[in-house]
Amino acid sequence: MLLLAIETSCDETSVALLRDGCVLANAVSSQVKLHEEYGGVVPELASREHLRNLMPVAGQALGQAGVASGELDAVAATRGPGLPGALLVGLRAAQGMAFALDKPFIGIHHHEAHLYSPWIDGDPLSLTLDTFQPNVSLIVSGGHTMLVHVAAPLGHRVLGGTVDDAAGECFDKAAKLIGLPYPGGPELDRLASEGDGTAHNFPRPMLRDDSHDFSFSGLKTSVRYFIRDNPNVLEDGQRLRDLCAGVQAAIVEVLVAKTIRAAKKLGERCVTASGGVTCNSGLRAALGVACEREGFVLRLANPTLCTDNAAMVGMVAHLRLANGGETTSPDAEIVPGWKLADI
Ligand code: KG4
Ligand code: ZN
Numbered sequence: 001m002l003l004l005a006i007e008t009s010c011d012e013t014s015v016a017l018l019r020d021g022c023v024l025a026n027a028v029s030s031q032v033k034l035h036e037e038y039g040g041v042v043p044e045l046a047s048r049e050h051l052r053n054l055m056p057v058a059g060q061a062l063g064q065a066g067v068a069s070g071e072l073d074a075v076a077a078t079r080g081p082g083l084p085g086a087l088l089v090g091l092r093a094a095q096g097m098a099f100a101l102d103k104p105f106i107g108i109h110h111h112e113a114h115l116y117s118p119w120i121d122g123d124p125l126s127l128t129l130d131t132f133q134p135n136v137s138l139i140v141s142g143g144h145t146m147l148v149h150v151a152a153p154l155g156h157r158v159l160g161g162t163v164d165d166a167a168g169e170c171f172d173k174a175a176k177l178i179g180l181p182y183p184g185g186p187e188l189d190r191l192a193s194e195g196d197g198t199a200h201n202f203p204r205p206m207l208r209d210d211s212h213d214f215s216f217s218g219l220k221t222s223v224r225y226f227i228r229d230n231p232n233v234l235e236d237g238q239r240l241r242d243l244c245a246g247v248q249a250a251i252v253e254v255l256v257a258k259t260i261r262a263a264k265k266l267g268e269r270c271v272t273a274s275g276g277v278t279c280n281s282g283l284r285a286a287l288g289v290a291c292e293r294e295g296f297v298l299r300l301a302n303p304t305l306c307t308d309n310a311a312m313v314g315m316v317a318h319l320r321l322a323n324g325g326e327t328t329s330p331d332a333e334i335v336p337g338w339k340l341a342d343i
Contacts, residue, residue, distance in 0.1 A: 009082025
């Protein structure tokens with residue numbers, strides 16, 4: 001079974017090829033440079049860039065995999081959630097390809113793709129569900145922060161999510177206030193690694209709250225006030241690094257504590273994490289320490305699969321087809337506000 005998958009839900013144009021669940025190619029073209037001068041993703045520019053990039057990226061993936069489009073057995077694409085114009089480019093291209101080849105089309109939920117990315121491993125990358133354990137999964141990206149209970153492959157229940165900003169959004173907005181280039185998360189991470197996270201005690205929103213929900217907008221506001229009241233911090237290299245470490249420590253402590261608490265509540269002994277913020281070195285280390293302390297198994301998505309990519313989209317399509325799941329209508333529409341709880 002040769003499957004081509006497309007991901008265009010936000011600002012990464014990605015095309016992957018999978019044979020029987022093994023990743024042959026996973027080409028990703030990031031639009032970070034394009035959106036940098038605006039300090040955030042500009043939806044209309046993103047759609048146009050996807051239009052420009054999709055066919056070259058598809059050509060690159062096909063070339064890398066050493067296959068021709070005529071050999072495909074199925075085509076998948078992210079159907080939602082995401083930016084409407086951006087989703088439309090990938091979805092319509094995939095549907096057109098499937099229609100022209102008379103092969104099935106599968107529309108995939110972007111968060112379901114993140115959800116199984118921690119189980120993609122090895123060389124070549126493939127789905128390692130033979131080691132699957134029921135788990136609590138943390139999905140943390142620029143757009144979303146949620147906790148999900150995955151009792152069985154393709155069997156999940158959303159436990160909670162952010163009531164305002166996502167963790168990645170908080171990283172990016174705090175980084176912008178500090179004066180770091182967009183997207184600030186990776187740069188804040190780098191500076192934090194040389195700072196003292198205990199030098200500033202930022203709030204840990206909803207840490208003691210018994211729900212599985214998160215809130216990060218208050219933390220961002222307290223960073224704003226801190227900088228207003230201590231403008232010199234930005235001029236002093238070490239104090240700036242301490243500030244970055246303090247922000248990161250607050251975000252990471254909330255994410256880790258709530259994930260571990262959810263796993264304990266549900267009696268699960270496995271934790272997984274995915275999404276762009278799972279690249280964060282502080283989060284990876286703190287989840288490692290906490291899971292070791294609790295005797296939990298920890299599966300972190302490979303850093304190359306944390307940010308948006310088509311390999312994870314193709315993997316869920318493969319999983320669905322392998323389990324006799326239904327394909328999607330070739331004229332199905334995008335679902336920009338699709339909730340993970342609805343599938
Ligand atoms: O999953 P993703 O590529 O896109 C969305 O679906 O949102 O995640 C992008 C987010 C951005 O907010 C970016 O700043 C954040 O992930 N990110 C990081 C790091 N690497 C990426 N945040 C903190 N530390 C990092 N190392
Ligand atoms: Zn994502």
